[in-house]
Amino acid sequence: xxxxxxxxxxxxxxxxxxxxxxxxxxxxxxxxxxxxxxxxxxxxxxxxxxxxxxxxxxxxxxxxxxxxxxxxxxxxxxxxxxxxxxxxxxxxxxxxxxxxxxxxxxxxxxxxxxxxxxxxxxxxxxxxxxxxxxxxxxxxxxxxxxxxxxxxxxxxxxxxxxxxxxxxxxxxxxx
Amino acid sequence: xxxxxxxxxxxxxxxxxxxxxxxxxxxxxxxxxxxxxxxxxxxxxxxxxxxxxxxxxxxxxxxxxxxxxxxxxxxxxxxxxxxxxxxxxxxxxxxxxxxxxxxxxxxxxxxxxxxxxxxxxxxxxxxxxxxxxxxxxxxxxxxxxxxxxxxxxxxxxxxxxxxxxxxxxxxxxxxxxxxxxxxxxxxxxxxxxxxxxxxxxxxxxxxxxxxxxxxxxxxxxxxxxxxxxxxxxxxxxxxxxxxxxxxxx
Numbered sequence: 001x002x003x004x005x006x007x008x009x010x011x012x013x014x015x016x017x018x019x020x021x022x023x024x025x026x027x028x029x030x031x032x033x034x035x036x037x038x039x040x041x042x043x044x045x046x047x048x049x050x051x052x053x054x055x056x057x058x059x060x061x062x063x064x065x066x067x068x069x070x071x072x073x074x075x076x077x078x079x080x081x082x083x084x085x086x087x088x089x090x091x092x093x094x095x096x097x098x099x100x101x102x103x104x105x106x107x108x109x110x111x112x113x114x115x116x117x118x119x120x121x122x123x124x125x126x127x128x129x130x131x132x133x134x135x136x137x138x139x140x141x142x143x144x145x146x147x148x149x150x151x152x153x154x155x156x157x158x159x160x161x162x163x164x165x166x167x168x169x170x171x172x173x174x175x
Numbered sequence: 176x177x178x179x180x181x182x183x184x185x186x187x188x189x190x191x192x193x194x195x196x197x198x199x200x201x202x203x204x205x206x207x208x209x210x211x212x213x214x215x216x217x218x219x220x221x222x223x224x225x226x227x228x229x230x231x232x233x234x235x236x237x238x239x240x241x242x243x244x245x246x247x248x249x250x251x252x253x254x255x256x257x258x259x260x261x262x263x264x265x266x267x268x269x270x271x272x273x274x275x276x277x278x279x280x281x282x283x284x285x286x287x288x289x290x291x292x293x294x295x296x297x298x299x300x301x302x303x304x305x306x307x308x309x310x311x312x313x314x315x316x317x318x319x320x321x322x323x324x325x326x327x328x329x330x331x332x333x334x335x336x337x338x339x340x341x342x343x344x345x346x347x348x349x350x351x352x353x354x355x356x357x358x359x360x361x362x363x364x365x366x367x368x369x370x371x372x373x374x375x376x377x378x379x380x381x382x383x384x385x386x387x388x389x390x391x392x393x394x395x396x397x398x399x400x401x402x403x404x405x406x407x408x409x410x411x412x413x414x415x416x417x418x419x420x421x422x423x424x
Contacts, residue, residue: 031225060380108223108224111220151188158217167217
């Protein structure tokens with residue numbers, strides 16, 4: 001009986017964890033793919049896989065990177081399953097225009113459009129740092145890069161983003 | 176002393192880097208101080224831009240970010256099995272299987288609803304970015320905005336606030352703050368809708384903390400990570416924060 005109570009509590013906590021993390025995972029998947037429908041599919045599949053593998057999550061404090069790793073794998077799998085055609089960034093921006101334009105403030109819409117234009121290798125670590133709260137070491141571990149390489153990508157990401165957003169970059173350093 | 180180019184390269188890569196060398200440069204350089212303030216404003220905008228609204232209902236594939244959808248945080252409402260089943264088709268299937276397994280086992284045991292402390296701890300898992308040890312305060316306009324909806328302001332006595340977010344918690348938006356203390360970051364949640372009759376200490380899932388009653392304004396949860404956290408010190412933080420709150424409504 002004790003085991004069943006423990007099992008119910010564990011399931012309940014896992015459901016709560018999924019619900020808590022789902023929003024940021026969706027956002028991460030969206031910025032990774034720049035495609036709402038694909039982000040939904042990836043996160044849905046992630047939750048299913050996470051549910052099946054929940055026993056391998058030993059520490060709830062590590063849940064976010066654990067889920068994020070599954071999202072990234074699912075995203076990679078989605079590329080294996082489908083053959084995506086190359087899409088022009090302006091087309092992507094136009095396709096996601098309802099979401100981009102939904103920003104209450106114009107500067108947020110501009111920032112989102114600029115984020116769409118960042119190369120994947122810069123956008124991903126930036127989203128992991130700012131949205132997901134990962135440290136440089138966490139990002140390096142997840143992406144299989146050195147800490148220095150991650151910092152270089154983050155530096156280039158912000159530098160490009162600031163130019164795209166029309167920020168005053170006079171004082172920004174050169175590489 | 177670190178030169179300006181190196182300082183700016185570092186903060187462009189990680190504006191929250193707590194490196195003391197960076198702090199010292201920022202404090203003494205007449206150009207890099209204002210540069211950092213501008214960068215933090217940019218960072219705040221970037222943070223808000225990344226937080227796109229997404230549908231609370233996993234089945235709702237259309238209309239992200241439109242006014243017809245609940246804000247994304249609605250998905251973080253307290254876990255209720257029935258609501259969860261309604262909202263999540265895939266989860267409903269898994270939950271049904273789990274429920275069936277229990278019934279087949281011969282006994283249905285209804286687990287007690289999660290406690291307030293358990294909900295606070297679960298919420299923490301969703302915001303690991305809040306736990307960074309940093310000496311960079313959250314911009315004051317951002318902090319005020321977070322506090323405004325709960326009708327309060329916070330005096331300087333609370334300590335340096337490095338993180339502020341308005342979070343969905345048990346169906347209400349509440350301030351989630353991180354105060355930097357000598358022993359590291361402490362999370363503060365102002366739970367104006369959750370009343371507790373007396374102070375409660377908790378130790379769950381690697382978090383230790385207290386929930387203290389706030390007369391007429393619900394309660395205050397303060398917690399830190401780590402099983403060796405000093406609960407008496409956490410209570411002192413709670414007391415200091417409580418003393419610094421000015422209720423405006």
